[in-house]
Amino acid sequence: MITTFDAVANPTRRQILDLLRVRPHTVNELVELLDISQPGVSKQLKVLREVGLVQVRHEAQKHWYGLCPEPLAEVFNWVVNYRSLIEERYERLDELLKNMQEEEQNND
Amino acid sequence: MITTFDAVANPTRRQILDLLRVRPHTVNELVELLDISQPGVSKQLKVLREVGLVQVRHEAQKHWYGLCPEPLAEVFNWVVNYRSLIEERYERLDELLKNMQEEEQNND
DNA sequence: ATCTTATATTCCTTGACAGTTATATAACTG
DNA sequence: CAGTTATATAACTGTCAAGGAATATAAGAT
Numbered sequence: 001m002i003t004t005f006d007a008v009a010n011p012t013r014r015q016i017l018d019l020l021r022v023r024p025h026t027v028n029e030l031v032e033l034l035d036i037s038q039p040g041v042s043k044q045l046k047v048l049r050e051v052g053l054v055q056v057r058h059e060a061q062k063h064w065y066g067l068c069p070e071p072l073a074e075v076f077n078w079v080v081n082y083r084s085l086i087e088e089r090y091e092r093l094d095e096l097l098k099n100m101q102e103e104e105q106n107n108d
Numbered sequence: 109m110i111t112t113f114d115a116v117a118n119p120t121r122r123q124i125l126d127l128l129r130v131r132p133h134t135v136n137e138l139v140e141l142l143d144i145s146q147p148g149v150s151k152q153l154k155v156l157r158e159v160g161l162v163q164v165r166h167e168a169q170k171h172w173y174g175l176c177p178e179p180l181a182e183v184f185n186w187v188v189n190y191r192s193l194i195e196e197r198y199e200r201l202d203e204l205l206k207n208m209q210e211e212e213q214n215n216d
Numbered sequence: 217a218t219c220t221t222a223t224a225t226t227c228c229t230t231g232a233c234a235g236t237t238a239t240a241t242a243a244c245t246g
Numbered sequence: 247c248a249g250t251t252a253t254a255t256a257a258c259t260g261t262c263a264a265g266g267a268a269t270a271t272a273a274g275a276t
Contacts, residue, residue, distance in 0.1 A: 002263095009117035010264085014186065021190065027223055040265050042224055047263095061222045061273045069193040076191060078122065079184045082129065085177040086184060118234080135253055148235050150254055155233095169243045169252045218276085225270070232263080240255070246248090 004071040007051045013044050020067040112179040115159045121152050128175040135171055
Protein backbone atom coordinates (compact mmCIF):
# COMPACT_ATOMS: atom_id res chain seq x y z
CA MET A 1 0.00 0.00 0.00
CA ILE A 2 1.06 3.54 -0.75
CA THR A 3 2.27 5.78 2.08
CA THR A 4 2.01 9.52 2.67
CA PHE A 5 5.69 9.75 1.77
CA ASP A 6 5.02 8.06 -1.56
CA ALA A 7 2.07 10.35 -2.14
CA VAL A 8 4.08 13.55 -1.76
CA ALA A 9 7.09 12.20 -3.63
CA ASN A 10 5.18 12.70 -6.88
CA PRO A 11 5.48 16.26 -8.21
CA THR A 12 2.03 16.25 -9.81
CA ARG A 13 0.47 15.31 -6.49
CA ARG A 14 2.45 17.97 -4.66
CA GLN A 15 1.17 20.46 -7.19
CA ILE A 16 -2.39 19.33 -6.54
CA LEU A 17 -1.91 19.66 -2.79
CA ASP A 18 -0.44 23.13 -3.22
CA LEU A 19 -3.52 24.14 -5.21
CA LEU A 20 -5.96 22.63 -2.74
CA ARG A 21 -4.14 24.42 0.05
CA VAL A 22 -5.49 27.67 -1.39
CA ARG A 23 -9.06 26.49 -1.89
CA PRO A 24 -11.02 23.42 -2.97
CA HIS A 25 -11.02 22.69 -6.71
CA THR A 26 -13.12 20.60 -9.04
CA VAL A 27 -11.47 17.96 -11.20
CA ASN A 28 -11.78 20.04 -14.34
CA GLU A 29 -10.25 23.08 -12.68
CA LEU A 30 -7.25 20.95 -11.81
CA VAL A 31 -7.11 19.52 -15.33
CA GLU A 32 -6.84 23.03 -16.73
CA LEU A 33 -4.07 23.94 -14.31
CA LEU A 34 -2.06 20.74 -14.45
CA ASP A 35 -1.04 19.86 -18.00
CA ILE A 36 -2.04 16.23 -17.74
CA SER A 37 -5.18 14.51 -19.00
CA GLN A 38 -8.42 14.35 -17.06
CA PRO A 39 -8.06 10.63 -16.36
CA GLY A 40 -4.56 11.36 -15.12
CA VAL A 41 -5.85 13.91 -12.64
CA SER A 42 -8.65 11.61 -11.48
CA LYS A 43 -6.08 8.90 -10.90
CA GLN A 44 -3.82 11.08 -8.78
CA LEU A 45 -6.82 12.30 -6.81
CA LYS A 46 -7.71 8.71 -6.11
CA VAL A 47 -4.22 8.10 -4.74
CA LEU A 48 -4.47 11.20 -2.55
CA ARG A 49 -7.87 10.02 -1.36
CA GLU A 50 -6.45 6.63 -0.44
CA VAL A 51 -3.86 8.16 1.86
CA GLY A 52 -6.42 10.58 3.29
CA LEU A 53 -4.87 13.76 1.98
CA VAL A 54 -8.00 14.93 0.17
CA GLN A 55 -11.74 14.57 0.49
CA VAL A 56 -14.56 15.09 -1.97
CA ARG A 57 -17.81 16.96 -1.71
CA HIS A 58 -20.26 16.11 -4.47
CA GLU A 59 -22.24 19.04 -5.76
CA ALA A 60 -24.35 17.58 -8.55
CA GLN A 61 -21.93 16.45 -11.25
CA LYS A 62 -19.16 18.61 -9.85
CA HIS A 63 -16.81 16.99 -7.38
CA TRP A 64 -15.06 19.46 -5.12
CA TYR A 65 -11.76 18.21 -3.80
CA GLY A 66 -10.44 19.70 -0.59
CA LEU A 67 -7.24 19.30 1.38
CA CYS A 68 -6.93 17.11 4.47
CA PRO A 69 -3.51 18.08 5.81
CA GLU A 70 -3.37 15.71 8.79
CA PRO A 71 -1.38 12.87 7.18
CA LEU A 72 1.36 15.36 6.37
CA ALA A 73 2.17 15.36 10.06
CA GLU A 74 4.03 12.11 9.48
CA VAL A 75 6.30 13.74 6.92
CA PHE A 76 6.71 16.86 9.01
CA ASN A 77 7.50 14.90 12.15
CA TRP A 78 10.15 12.90 10.33
CA VAL A 79 11.91 15.75 8.62
CA VAL A 80 11.71 18.05 11.62
CA ASN A 81 14.22 15.76 13.33
CA TYR A 82 16.76 17.03 10.83
CA ARG A 83 15.82 20.66 11.23
CA SER A 84 18.59 21.62 13.60
CA LEU A 85 21.16 19.88 11.41
CA ILE A 86 19.98 21.75 8.35
CA GLU A 87 19.99 25.07 10.15
CA GLU A 88 23.27 24.41 11.92
CA ARG A 89 24.95 24.39 8.55
CA TYR A 90 23.14 27.52 7.53
CA GLU A 91 24.39 29.19 10.70
CA ARG A 92 27.93 28.05 9.98
CA LEU A 93 27.56 29.49 6.51
CA ASP A 94 26.29 32.73 8.01
CA GLU A 95 29.26 32.82 10.34
CA LEU A 96 31.65 32.14 7.49
CA LEU A 97 30.15 34.94 5.46
CA LYS A 98 30.41 37.31 8.42
CA ASN A 99 34.06 36.39 8.92
CA MET A 100 34.74 37.00 5.25
CA GLN A 101 33.10 40.41 5.46
CA GLU A 102 35.12 41.29 8.56
CA GLU A 103 38.34 40.25 6.87
CA GLU A 104 37.41 42.35 3.90
CA GLN A 105 36.91 45.36 6.17
CA ASN A 106 40.24 44.70 7.86
CA ASN A 107 41.86 44.88 4.47
CA ASP A 108 40.87 48.53 4.11
CA MET B 109 16.70 11.98 -12.35
CA ILE B 110 15.77 11.13 -8.79
CA THR B 111 14.79 13.92 -6.39
CA THR B 112 15.25 14.38 -2.66
CA PHE B 113 11.54 13.63 -2.26
CA ASP B 114 11.98 10.34 -4.08
CA ALA B 115 15.01 9.55 -1.95
CA VAL B 116 13.18 9.92 1.34
CA ALA B 117 10.01 8.22 0.11
CA ASN B 118 11.78 4.87 0.43
CA PRO B 119 11.59 3.44 3.97
CA THR B 120 14.96 1.70 3.76
CA ARG B 121 16.62 4.96 2.79
CA ARG B 122 14.86 6.81 5.61
CA GLN B 123 16.14 4.15 7.97
CA ILE B 124 19.67 4.67 6.67
CA LEU B 125 19.38 8.43 7.12
CA ASP B 126 18.06 7.97 10.65
CA LEU B 127 21.08 5.80 11.45
CA LEU B 128 23.56 8.21 9.88
CA ARG B 129 21.98 11.01 11.83
CA VAL B 130 23.42 9.44 14.98
CA ARG B 131 26.90 8.80 13.59
CA PRO B 132 28.66 7.72 10.41
CA HIS B 133 28.44 4.02 9.58
CA THR B 134 30.33 1.66 7.33
CA VAL B 135 28.45 -0.33 4.72
CA ASN B 136 28.73 -3.55 6.69
CA GLU B 137 27.43 -1.92 9.84
CA LEU B 138 24.36 -0.86 7.89
CA VAL B 139 23.99 -4.33 6.38
CA GLU B 140 23.84 -5.82 9.86
CA LEU B 141 21.23 -3.31 10.98
CA LEU B 142 19.05 -3.27 7.88
CA ASP B 143 17.84 -6.74 6.99
CA ILE B 144 18.65 -6.45 3.30
CA SER B 145 21.64 -7.78 1.39
CA GLN B 146 24.96 -5.96 1.11
CA PRO B 147 24.45 -5.11 -2.56
CA GLY B 148 21.04 -3.79 -1.64
CA VAL B 149 22.55 -1.44 0.90
CA SER B 150 25.27 -0.31 -1.49
CA LYS B 151 22.61 0.44 -4.05
CA GLN B 152 20.57 2.61 -1.71
CA LEU B 153 23.71 4.40 -0.59
CA LYS B 154 24.44 5.15 -4.22
CA VAL B 155 21.01 6.73 -4.58
CA LEU B 156 21.53 8.80 -1.44
CA ARG B 157 24.93 9.87 -2.77
CA GLU B 158 23.38 10.96 -6.04
CA VAL B 159 20.97 13.33 -4.32
CA GLY B 160 23.72 14.56 -2.01
CA LEU B 161 22.27 13.22 1.22
CA VAL B 162 25.37 11.25 2.18
CA GLN B 163 29.09 11.41 1.62
CA VAL B 164 31.82 8.80 1.93
CA ARG B 165 35.19 8.86 3.63
CA HIS B 166 37.45 6.02 2.58
CA GLU B 167 39.51 4.59 5.39
CA ALA B 168 41.42 1.74 3.76
CA GLN B 169 38.80 -0.82 2.68
CA LYS B 170 36.20 0.63 5.00
CA HIS B 171 33.90 3.24 3.56
CA TRP B 172 32.39 5.51 6.18
CA TYR B 173 29.08 7.02 5.13
CA GLY B 174 28.01 10.24 6.80
CA LEU B 175 24.88 12.36 6.61
CA CYS B 176 24.61 15.52 4.53
CA PRO B 177 21.31 17.00 5.71
CA GLU B 178 21.21 20.05 3.43
CA PRO B 179 19.01 18.61 0.65
CA LEU B 180 16.35 17.86 3.26
CA ALA B 181 15.73 21.59 3.40
CA GLU B 182 13.70 21.20 0.22
CA VAL B 183 11.39 18.69 1.89
CA PHE B 184 11.22 20.69 5.08
CA ASN B 185 10.49 23.93 3.26
CA TRP B 186 7.68 22.30 1.32
CA VAL B 187 5.96 20.58 4.21
CA VAL B 188 6.41 23.50 6.57
CA ASN B 189 3.89 25.41 4.46
CA TYR B 190 1.29 22.99 5.77
CA ARG B 191 2.42 23.23 9.36
CA SER B 192 -0.18 25.70 10.53
CA LEU B 193 -2.92 23.68 8.86
CA ILE B 194 -1.79 20.52 10.58
CA GLU B 195 -1.49 22.21 13.94
CA GLU B 196 -4.74 24.10 13.56
CA ARG B 197 -6.52 20.78 13.57
CA TYR B 198 -4.48 19.61 16.53
CA GLU B 199 -5.50 22.74 18.37
CA ARG B 200 -9.14 22.13 17.56
CA LEU B 201 -8.73 18.61 18.88
CA ASP B 202 -7.11 19.99 22.02
CA GLU B 203 -10.00 22.38 22.46
CA LEU B 204 -12.50 19.60 21.94
CA LEU B 205 -10.78 17.48 24.56
CA LYS B 206 -10.71 20.40 26.99
CA ASN B 207 -14.42 21.00 26.50
CA MET B 208 -15.11 17.33 27.11
CA GLN B 209 -13.10 17.42 30.33
CA GLU B 210 -14.92 20.53 31.48
CA GLU B 211 -18.27 18.94 30.76
CA GLU B 212 -17.18 15.90 32.69
CA GLN B 213 -16.32 18.11 35.68
CA ASN B 214 -19.65 19.90 35.40
CA ASN B 215 -21.31 16.51 35.68
CA ASP B 216 -19.89 16.05 39.21
C1' DA C 217 -35.63 10.75 -24.50
C1' DT C 218 -31.44 12.89 -26.17
C1' DC C 219 -27.48 15.57 -25.68
C1' DT C 220 -23.98 17.57 -22.98
C1' DT C 221 -21.04 18.10 -19.01
C1' DA C 222 -18.20 16.21 -15.31
C1' DT C 223 -15.85 12.52 -13.48
C1' DA C 224 -14.31 7.71 -12.90
C1' DT C 225 -12.67 3.35 -14.60
C1' DT C 226 -10.49 0.08 -17.73
C1' DC C 227 -6.91 -1.32 -20.49
C1' DC C 228 -2.56 -0.66 -22.28
C1' DT C 229 2.36 0.75 -22.80
C1' DT C 230 6.41 2.29 -21.07
C1' DG C 231 9.65 2.79 -17.77
C1' DA C 232 11.67 2.54 -13.42
C1' DC C 233 12.74 0.55 -8.88
C1' DA C 234 13.83 -2.61 -4.99
C1' DG C 235 16.01 -6.51 -4.04
C1' DT C 236 18.60 -10.85 -5.21
C1' DT C 237 22.62 -13.69 -6.87
C1' DA C 238 26.86 -13.74 -8.92
C1' DT C 239 30.91 -11.40 -9.98
C1' DA C 240 34.41 -7.69 -9.97
C1' DT C 241 37.42 -4.54 -7.58
C1' DA C 242 40.39 -3.04 -4.05
C1' DA C 243 42.97 -3.19 0.02
C1' DC C 244 44.77 -5.50 3.88
C1' DT C 245 47.06 -9.98 6.08
C1' DG C 246 50.30 -13.55 6.64
C1' DC D 247 51.70 -14.49 -3.67
C1' DA D 248 47.30 -16.60 -1.75
C1' DG D 249 43.63 -15.71 1.06
C1' DT D 250 40.41 -12.70 3.28
C1' DT D 251 37.69 -8.58 4.13
C1' DA D 252 34.94 -4.70 2.48
C1' DT D 253 32.46 -2.67 -1.04
C1' DA D 254 30.71 -1.96 -5.72
C1' DT D 255 28.78 -3.37 -10.08
C1' DA D 256 26.21 -6.28 -13.40
C1' DA D 257 22.54 -8.91 -14.73
C1' DC D 258 18.15 -10.53 -13.72
C1' DT D 259 13.41 -10.68 -11.79
C1' DG D 260 9.07 -9.28 -10.10
C1' DT D 261 6.44 -5.51 -9.20
C1' DC D 262 4.35 -1.40 -9.74
C1' DA D 263 3.56 3.47 -11.14
C1' DA D 264 2.39 7.25 -14.41
C1' DG D 265 0.11 8.61 -18.08
C1' DG D 266 -2.82 8.20 -22.36
C1' DA D 267 -6.91 6.66 -25.19
C1' DA D 268 -11.14 4.76 -25.01
C1' DT D 269 -15.11 3.82 -22.49
C1' DA D 270 -18.43 3.86 -18.66
C1' DT D 271 -21.22 6.31 -15.34
C1' DA D 272 -23.96 9.90 -13.62
C1' DA D 273 -26.18 14.14 -13.44
C1' DG D 274 -27.97 18.13 -15.52
C1' DA D 275 -30.08 20.65 -19.83
C1' DT D 276 -33.28 20.98 -23.78
